[in-house]
Amino acid sequence: MGSSKIIYEKAGEALYSYEHPSGLKAFVIPRPGYLKKYAAFATNYGSIDNEFIIPGETDVTRVPDGIAHFLEHKLFEQKDGNVMEKFSRLGSNPNAYTSFNKTVYLFSCTDRFDENFRLLLDYVRNPYITPESVENEKGIIGQEILMYQDNPDWKVHFNLLKAMYEKHPVRIDIAGTIDSISRIDRETLYKCYNTFYHPSNMIVLAVGDVDPENVFRMVESTIPHNKPRAPVNRIYPEEKAAVHSEFIEERLAVSIPMFRIGHKGSFFGEKGIGLLMYEVAVKLALELLAGRSSELYEQLYGEGMINSSFGTDVSVEKQYAFSILGGESPDPLQVRDRFCRALEEAKKKGLDRSACERLIRAYRGRFMRQFNSVERIAHSFISVYFKGVSMFDYLDVYDKITFEYVNEVLHDHFKPESLAMSVIRPV
Template identity: 60%
Template sequence: MKTESYSYEHIGETMHVYSHSSGLKTYVIPKKGYLKKYATFGTYYGSINSEFIIPGEDSPVKVPDGIAHFLEHKLFEQKDGSIMDKFSALGARPNAYTGSNQTVYLFSCTDRFHENFQLLLDFVQNPYITDESVEKEKDIIEQEIRMYEDDPGWRSYFNLLGAFYSRNPVRIDIAGTVESIRQINREMLMKCYDTFYHPSNMVIMVVGDVDYQKVFEQVEQSIRHKESRGEIKRIFPEEPESLNKKYVEQKLAVSVPLFKMGFKDNRTGLKGAEALMQEVGVKILLEMIMGRSSSLYTRLYEEGLINNTFAFSFTNEENYAFSAFGGESPDPEKVRDIFVESMEELYRSGLDEKTFERIRKSSTGKFIRQWNSVERICDSFINAYFKGATIFDYFDVYDKITFEYVNELFSGHFNLDNLALSVIKP
């Protein structure tokens, strides 16, 4: 059995890796003294993958929006009933989530880890989907979609993506639409399953006080596919570099307007440590420009234009990247105008190196704090993994990132031509 181990002494964490013949990798980060064990089984398949070519075939397949998420719901059903009953009989809490790029199945437990882990390995590999259960699930998912339609934070986010992208499928809500899910049938679900749930497209991550050798043995015995498989061709429409729209607005039952604003970033497709470097770099820049210690935040706050709900993030994936920042505001357009004004000032004056050093230090501290939580470790691990890196690579990134590099990112990312604003109004 081929295994490797990596240690990061400085914060007292170790990671063990096992590579299965199918191409599946399993990672274990043992957390001594933790009672909770958290295991995830993820596939590099999310809501954006609605057009693809199955390995070994020539012609592309197109499926309805929301199918990855639909499949996530249906996988919990097994031949002998719901897998949820089996997990709850063992005292575990199973769950799953679908993102734009990934679908992740997970459970947490404090007892009988290996039995629960076996359930996870088995149910993700054994779909049991009937026409009848597909029809019933449509009602439940419709309610889920309705719930998100009323969520102003969620809506402002997807409206912003719609402002950035005219064709990239990331602009479509993860669960699809009430209309698109009505078209889904068993055959389509199975086609997606067979394409994207091959172990070579997946990863397993376990965090908790577990015996990693035993985890690896269980994986070796339970993974049915023994051989690796050819690449899945993922098809995306050609996306123009420019914005789809500069401004989008929607009315919802809210008391104060909400906004999200951000930059569409055309520097995509970075892999491995380079992708992490870009992510950390832009996040440091956002913190420098609009973090709690910035003059811009102070001004907007004191003028009553933003409040404590103000937050920012940066996302970079294979074929899209963008920053997003916002919160509640009585006048989002004024926030944008002040932001633009202060960006123009910053282009003239340049970034401050001392501020960079201070933010780098505090960001490192925040990264270390993530290691308190088994869930945070897993989420951030999976996110990094599908970019071709691991969570351990971040340490190096925080150590090595330079002011010069961040300056270079600054002129690339903060391009006012690519700034869009999405507003939810009462």
């Protein structure tokens, strides 16, 4: 059984990996001394994958919005009952989440790792979905959707994506809508399952005080040795570079206006470390412009235009990229105008080189800090993995990224036509 080990000396970390004959890839990041052990079984399939050609077919399949998330809920159901109960008996905490790009099944435990791990490998591969349980789940997910409708942070974020994107499914809520989930049935759930839950579209990861060889042996013996399958042909609509609409506003039961200012990136098609380099450059540019150590932050905070809820967020994927800043403000439009002014000025004068170097130093420390938590490690590893890179590549990026490149990205990413704003105002 061929497995390999890479040591990252600077981080004091090691990554073990193994490829199963079926194409499934398995990874272990050991955490000696930690009591909590964490494992995840993840598929490269998320809420944006709602149009695709099933391998072996020629017609395009279009499925209802929210089905990846719905399937995530339904996989817990097994022929002999709910799998949560089995994990409970082992004293572990099972969970799952669906994002735009992936569905992740996981558990954390402190004891009986092997039994938990085998259970994870087993249940994700054995769906048991009945028409009755599909109907029952509509009630639960319906309440989940309604819960988010009352969550202003969630609303202001997703409204921004709706403003930025005209056609791309990243504009659609991950859980779908009450209407779209009403059209989900057993047959379509199985169709999605069979398309996207092939081992060659999935990875397994364990983090904690575990023996890598033992983990890989369990993967080797549990997963059938079928041949890898060709990738699924996923269809995403053509999306223009400019934003769909510049401004979106809604009223909710909040005490103060909330806002998000977003830039829609047009960085598509690149895979690998270039993607991370671009992401880090956008983060640096945004933090240099409006981060806590910036002049703009100090001014806006001092004037009461922003408060400590103000923050930034950057997402760079193969299919889409965006950067966001936002928080609460009595006058969100003024914050936008001031940000745009600072942006234009920085484009003329260039960013601050020494501040950029200081921030890269901070990023190294923040990167290291995430290794304190098995959940954070797993989360970071999986989010980066499906982009075709490893989270440890960030260390290379921090070594190689140049101030000149950050300035270049400043001009490339933050274009006036790619800016949109979302505001939630009090009722």
